[in-house]
Amino acid sequence: MWRALKIAWRIAWGIIELAVVLYVLGTIKDRSTGIVVSVLGLIYATIRVLSLNLGHAFVLLGHGLEQRFYDLERHLDPQTQRSAPDPAFGRFYTDASINWAFIALVYLICLLNVFSRL
Numbered sequence: 001m002w003r004a005l006k007i008a009w010r011i012a013w014g015i016i017e018l019a020v021v022l023y024v025l026g027t028i029k030d031r032s033t034g035i036v037v038s039v040l041g042l043i044y045a046t047i048r049v050l051s052l053n054l055g056h057a058f059v060l061l062g063h064g065l066e067q068r069f070y071d072l073e074r075h076l077d078p079q080t081q082r083s084a085p086d087p088a089f090g091r092f093y094t095d096a097s098i099n100w101a102f103i104a105l106v107y108l109i110c111l112l113n114v115f116s117r118l
Helices: 001-028 031-076 088-117
Strands: none
Touching: 001 031, 001 088, 031 088
């Protein structure tokens, strides 16, 4: 239940974020101000993508270290059975996919706004 609530919250937050971006870019009438705000939106989305990619790198690092520790433990004791994989790995991809989708939409909106004002 909490997992579904968290996913629903991520989707709702992404929709709110998109609504704010659309509202702000829609109310700007000046050409140069619209371009500057759109470029700032692109910078914001780039920073968010970089943070998500850094989180992805850490998840992969943790998964790789878990595998290496298992290999080491198996060399010390051949009877060792591998424990169940951590479900956080799959949860990360679900959360990140939702975030990546909304960030991609922010990118597209900002790019469309920049090129329509040039």
